Every structure is written in structure tokens, then in C-alpha cells.
Amino acid sequence: MKIVPRQIREFCLGIFDGPHATPKESIDGPVFLGIKNITCEGRLDFSEIRHVSEEDYPKWTRRVTPKSDDVVFTYEASLHRYAIIPEGFRGCLGRRVALIRPDPMLVDSRFLLYYFLSHEWKSVVEGTIISGATVDRISLEKFPELPIILPPLSLQCKIASIISAYDNLIENNCRRMTLLEEAARQIYQEWFVRLRFPGHEHTPIVAGVPKDWEIAPLEEALQLQRGFDLPVQSREDGIVPVYGSTGIIGFHNKAKVRGPGVITGRSGTLGEVHYINCDFWPLNTSLWVREFRRVTPTFAFFLLRNMDLRQFNGGASVPTLDRKSIHRIEILIPSSRFVSLFDDFALAIFDQIRCLTVWNEKLSNARDLLLPRLMNGEIALPTS
Numbered sequence: 001m002k003i004v005p006r007q008i009r010e011f012c013l014g015i016f017d018g019p020h021a022t023p024k025e026s027i028d029g030p031v032f033l034g035i036k037n038i039t040c041e042g043r044l045d046f047s048e049i050r051h052v053s054e055e056d057y058p059k060w061t062r063r064v065t066p067k068s069d070d071v072v073f074t075y076e077a078s079l080h081r082y083a084i085i086p087e088g089f090r091g092c093l094g095r096r097v098a099l100i101r102p103d104p105m106l107v108d109s110r111f112l113l114y115y116f117l118s119h120e121w122k123s124v125v126e127g128t129i130i131s132g133a134t135v136d137r138i139s140l141e142k143f144p145e146l147p148i149i150l151p152p153l154s155l156q157c158k159i160a161s162i163i164s165a166y167d168n169l170i171e172n173n174c175r176r177m178t179l180l181e182e183a184a185r186q187i188y189q190e191w192f193v194r195l196r197f198p199g200h201e202h203t204p205i206v207a208g209v210p211k212d213w214e215i216a217p218l219e220e221a222l223q224l225q226r227g228f229d230l231p232v233q234s235r236e237d238g239i240v241p242v243y244g245s246t247g248i249i250g251f252h253n254k255a256k257v258r259g260p261g262v263i264t265g266r267s268g269t270l271g272e273v274h275y276i277n278c279d280f281w282p283l284n285t286s287l288w289v290r291e292f293r294r295v296t297p298t299f300a301f302f303l304l305r306n307m308d309l310r311q312f313n314g315g316a317s318v319p320t321l322d323r324k325s326i327h328r329i330e331i332l333i334p335s336s337r338f339v340s341l342f343d344d345f346a347l348a349i350f351d352q353i354r355c356l357t358v359w360n361e362k363l364s365n366a367r368d369l370l371l372p373r374l375m376n377g378e379i380a381l382p383t384s
Contacts, residue, residue, distance in 0.1 A: 003375065005147035011106040015144055016064035017075065018093025023060055026053040031091030033066065035074050035246055036269060038081040038097070041170060041364070042117050044072075048271075052092060060092040064099065069109040072099045073116065076137035077268055077285075078246045079129065082116040084109050098140060107150060110160035114167075115148060118368050124148075131231050135268070135285075151375055158381050159374045166367040173356045173363075180356075184349040188302040188342065197338055212335035219327035222300050225290040226266060226323065227282035228256050241276070245269040245285040255279035260297040263288040264304055270319045271310035275301040277354050287323055298346035299339050303331065 008015070023032060029051040031037075039045050052060050066072065066085045074081040076096040085099070093099060102109050115121055124146055129136050151159070191197035195210065204211045230242060230252065238253025245265030259278045265271065266287045275297065282288040289300050312326055313319045334342075373379045 003149050003151050006150050007145050008100065008148055009144035011103050011150060012144075013101040013103050014064070015098060015100050015140065016093070017098040017140055018095060019060055019063070020095060022095060023052045023056050026051040026056075029053045030057050031089070032060070032094050033072065033091050033097055034094035035078050035081065035096055036272065037094075038072060038074060038083045040081055040248055041174070041360070042082055042113055042167070043171070043174070044083045044086065050094070057092065064093065064101075066091060066093060066099055067101075069104070070099045070101050071109055071112055071116070072097055074098075075140055075143070077135040078244055078249050079136060079138060080122060080125065080249070082113055084113050096137075098143075106153060108153060108156040108160050110164060111156035114160065114163045114367070114371055117364075118371050120372060121148070126232070129232050131233060136232050149372075149375055155375075155381065159371065162374065162381075163367055163371060166363050166370075170360050170363050173360050177353045177356050180349050180353050184298075184346045185302060185305075187345060188299075188306070191338065191342060192303075192332065192334055193306065197334075198341070209332060210335075212337075214333050215330055216333055217327060218329045218331050219293075221294045221303070221331060221333050222289050223291040223293065224264075224287045224323040224326065227263070227284045227286040227288055229284050230256075230281055240279060240281055242281045242283060243274065243276070243286055243288075244283045246272055247274055249283070252281050254281070256281040257288055261288055262297050262300045262304065264309055265319075265321070266323070267318060267320050270313055270321055271308060273301060273304045273309070275350060277350060287321060294333055294336070295339055296343040298343050298350060302346075307331075 018033075031046070032050040032052045034050060036048060037045055066089060068085055068087045068089065070085040072083055072085060072093070074096055075098050100112070102112055125138060128138060128142060128146065130139060150156070197210075200210070209215060227243070232250070235242065235250060236253040238251055240252045240255045241248045242250040242252050243263050245268045257280055259276050259280060261276045261280060262273065263276065263282050263286045264273045265285065267285045289297070292300060295303065307329070309321060309326070310319075312321055312329075370379070374381065
């Protein structure tokens, strides 16, 4: 069965973007759904939520109120992120986030999500990306005209059910990875924040800190450096992850930095810190640890996360971190012995996370290879 590509506008009830601004901070209220809440794997992540007040909520939903089965996506800065709005969600779209409202009589939202995560769709989008002075973006004016392969609704539902089995395995592995990282974080907090490290009861305190520990500027522990330019049109197919301020935003065939490494956002999105166990390319919207002077990569990862770098924003309009200012911040640097002990523990944790990540990549690749074969009939599906 040959399926003729159709434009997105033919099977959706509308495509809407969010407000081009950011609301006032609120301690509770509806969710302000931002880029950081949409993962590269096609899920919503509510571990860090920005809220909009009940008073301001009508203003921020003037264009559209997200509802279940809408497909949200990023169209600027961090591209290729899609997810489905779940039942019971109450919130509004954030900056650089838009949504598609599929016609339920024509399209299954799960199928649409899987298609958007496929390599075929990514190739379509890559040909339409507009490279700006600071960030790349997708034209929302042209987005409704993009072609998509859409089989009959009954077939979409069957395909979505099969593919969702892979998604469930990926989701379970992600939960395991979260628990593993949390275990390492708790050890970091216990040893280096609460100072209840092994043998702390018998460790002398000298000048207000444990013996052989020191309060010193961050730059004595590590050195941060701005990332490197790499426009989308200059990237070549490869397996080297390209990191922006929010995490992986693409891949390239060459690395700029040897792993393991640690990066954080420099411009745009602040506060996210990533541990990378392979060679990588940090973009100029990020800061990467050029030199680990008195700490290890695993320790640096939790150290920077614990600092909550968002509070050091120095940008007037676009959130920006000044690495020179960060370098001057005084921190507690443990003795080399305890840095090494923590590294042994954390490396074992991150090795398990790496194995689960590789497993998820294989599941994701299998899912993406299976999707076109299910659509074009190479794999027969039962009719009942």
C-alpha cells in the first residue's frame, strides 16, 4: 500500500505557539511549559517546573490552552523535542514552544509523536531550519506545509500500540537512571554539604573546615571555558553529541573535547549541568570544564549542580553566565582522598547509567527502524 505524503495542515485542528515572553515568578499555580520540560526522547519532564500565577494564567493561555493529546514541540534554540500533553495537565506554553492539535478523526497522537521522533522526519525538518545570529529555529509559518506519511487511522493505532512497547521499556530505564543519579547525589550531599563523610566524627576542624579541606575560589578546583560555534549547516552525520545550554541538540562526526566532561548552560537556559562520558562538542551557548584541577568530572558535576548557577545570571535580556564571576565564587574543596573516594562510587553509578543509556539508544533505534517498515507494509499487521 503506497501512502502519499500529506501536509500537516490537512490533519490538524490548529498549530499554536506560546507567548514570546516569560511570566512573573510564582511559587505555585499552572505549569509554564518550557524547553527544559520536553526531553529529546519524547517525554515531558516535570522535575523542574516554573509556575504561572492563577491571576496571570488567562493572559498566558490567550492564544491556546494545552489539552490532552496535543503534541508540543520546540521550534527555536533546542530543536527536535516533542511530547504529548497528558490527561489532567493544566498549564500554558512557554517561550519557543508550540503545539499541534491533531484531528482525532484523522490521526492518533501517539503515532504522530513517534513519527516526529523518527529519522525521516528529522531529515525533513533539517532542510527547513533557519540559522539565526544566536539560535536556530523552525519557521512556524512553513511548518503546516511540511509533508508527513500518514496511514489510515486504524493502522496508526496498531502501529502506535506496537511502538509504545519500546517506549515503555525506555521509560522504565529512564526511571532507573534517575534513581541511580539520585543515589549519587544523596552521597554527595551527605559527605560534602552536610559534612557527614566517613570518619567525620574523628576529623579535626581547622579554621572552620575539616582538616585537609579548604575554602577557595572555584577556579582552584576547575576551569570553565566557553563552547565553540558549530552551525547546523556545518554539521556532518556522526555519533558525537553536540551540546547546547539544555543538553544534546544534535550530532556531528568530529569531537571538540575529550570525555569524560561536564558542561552547563552559558546563554539562554541556565542551571542545567550535564555529565558526559564520551567525546563531545560543546556549543557556544554552553560552558564546559576545560581543566579539572582539584576535583574529578563526577565531583564537578554534582558541585556545579549544587551551586544552582541560575542565581548567577548576569544578562540583561537573555540569561547569561559570566564564567569569570563564577570562577571567583568561594567553595569548599575536600581533601583529595575524599574526592577520590566519591569518584570511585560515582563512576560505578555512571557506568550503570551509561549501560542503560546505550540500551535505550538501541531500543530507540529499533523503534525508529520498525516504524517505516510497519507503515509501508513490510511487516504485516493483523486485520482484527
